[in-house]
Amino acid sequence: MDIASQQLWASKLSSRINDNTIDKIKRIDRDSDLYKASVEFESIFIKQMLNVMRKTVDKSGFLDGGFAEEIFEDMLYDDYAKKMAENASFGLANLLYEQLSSAD
Template identity: 60%
Template sequence: MIDRINDYSNRLNLIEKPEIQNLLREEKQIRGARSFPEALREEFNEKLSGKVSSSEVRMPHNIREEISADPYRKKLYDASVEFESVFVKMMLKEMKSTVHKSGLIEGGYAEEIFEDMLYDEYSKNLSANSSLGLAEQIYQSLSSNLPPVSKLNAKA
């Protein structure tokens, strides 16, 4: 089992990469001063209105801003990443159980222990990068029940 929760905010640092910054600048020049949610609303109204239920279209929100503004949301995000890591470890363990060993090289009990530790590290590394996205989906699902961050800031 994973003993501690690491700071996984580096998963959300994709927007700070130079390639992404260049794309955002180009998009801003093309689209003008409109924000992404405004452009999304316009595009939805033009192309999808009447074809897709508006309840299926969700506006994006910035997880990084939310977890930096509210420590409870940070804990929720960390727990989501931890859940993803445990899920990935269980998945890897089940995948390993489908591969049969030939018996040529047996490591015994020590091999089992070290393989379990190896799969712990694999699951941490897979969860540390944003390749799966399960933690973000879990966070968004659970945080939808919390009050908006703007209301929290107004009370403080």
């Protein structure tokens, strides 16, 4: 094997490795985005569930914060939903991710 053929072989191998590496990186990015979207969906689902649950609680009227209280509660429950989704409390994001990633 002469030097020219070795260099040609090395460049082909290098380009093949680079192509495979790039494909893996793209797949990781796509999978990462898919998982983030699954967690976000779970967060929205939990938020809707918490809103419905909150409507079932009677208010005593002792403290009436008005519109500011409603905004605060909405932001609080939004944060609760995000934390619950990030901690995989329900597992919905994992199920969605597995289902959607196997569809590819």
